[in-house]
Amino acid sequence: MRSGKFITLEGIDGAGKSTQLAWIVQLLQRVDCATVVTREPGGTPLGEQLRVLLLDKSITMHPETEALLMFAARREHLDKVILPALTLGQWVISDRFSDASFAYQGGGRGVNIQKLAILEQWTQDSVQPDLTLYFDVPVELGQQRVSQIKNADRFEQEQSDFFQRVRVAYRDRARQFPHRIKIIDSSLPLNEVKAAVEKILLNILKHG
Ligand SMILES: Nc1ncnc2c1ncn2[C@@H]1O[C@H](COP(=O)(O)OP(=O)(O)O)[C@@H](O)[C@H]1O
Numbered sequence: 324m325r326s327g328k329f330i331t332l333e334g335i336d337g338a339g340k341s342t343q344l345a346w347i348v349q350l351l352q353r354v355d356c357a358t359v360v361t362r363e364p365g366g367t368p369l370g371e372q373l374r375v376l377l378l379d380k381s382i383t384m385h386p387e388t389e390a391l392l393m394f395a396a397r398r399e400h401l402d403k404v405i406l407p408a409l410t411l412g413q414w415v416i417s418d419r420f421s422d423a424s425f426a427y428q429g430g431g432r433g434v435n436i437q438k439l440a441i442l443e444q445w446t447q448d449s450v451q452p453d454l455t456l457y458f459d460v461p462v463e464l465g466q467q468r469v470s471q472i473k474n475a476d477r478f479e480q481e482q483s484d485f486f487q488r489v490r491v492a493y494r495d496r497a498r499q500f501p502h503r504i505k506i507i508d509s510s511l512p513l514n515e516v517k518a519a520v521e522k523i524l525l526n527i528l529k530h531g
């Protein structure tokens with residue numbers, strides 16, 4: 324069996340992660356890749372409970388507390404889901420991973436990037452995704468796409484300047500790791516975004 328890859332999807336709300344994720348899974352299954360779909364924050368029983376706390380807008384927390392909880396959930400996620408699946412040769416597709424901490428807690432909340440880098444090293448050691456698809460979309464367009472959401476969570480209730488900082492941080496991160504993070508113009512029509520994703524995936528399937 325082909326050895327699995329660790330693929331993460333990143334981007335602000337409305338960028339199209341969930342839409343593309345469903346399609347990525349279909350593509351991988353068509354070529355017989357065992358696939359595990361997961362998400363952050365979450366992915367484990369403990370992580371999902373931390374997610375509830377992290378998204379609950381009736382709870383306030385220091386930005387560094389938020390970062391620590393994100394990485395705590397991630398440590399569990401690696402131990403219980405990501406690493407075991409990769410060991411079995413499965414493909415792991417995660418809706419968000421550590422780049423989101425650099426974007427949301429770093430860019431959005433202003434947590435010191437060096438502190439986040441220490442947490443990343445502490446939590447992940449040398450584990451990084453093989454591929455990160457960053458769906459880049461202007462904040463206004465992302466917000467338009469999810470404007471039907473009635474009950475915004477603790478992050479979704481933030482103002483657009485917060486998401487502008489998140490987007491800038493995501494783009495900085497992508498520029499810093501150009502081999503791992505592929506920027507996809509997600510303002511394009513759905514089928515064009517899909518085609519861009521397919522091209523990248525077929526390439527990784529062909530060349531590893
Ligand atoms: N490229 C696109 N063009 C137009 N609409 C899109 C596109 N990508 C996603 N959408 C729509 O935007 C909404 C949010 O997409 P979703 O995949 O849930 O984003 P995310 O998971 O990143 O928040 C959905 O209604 C989806 O159909």
Ligand SMILES: [Mg+2]
Pocket residue numbers: 340341342
């Ligand atoms: Mg989604």
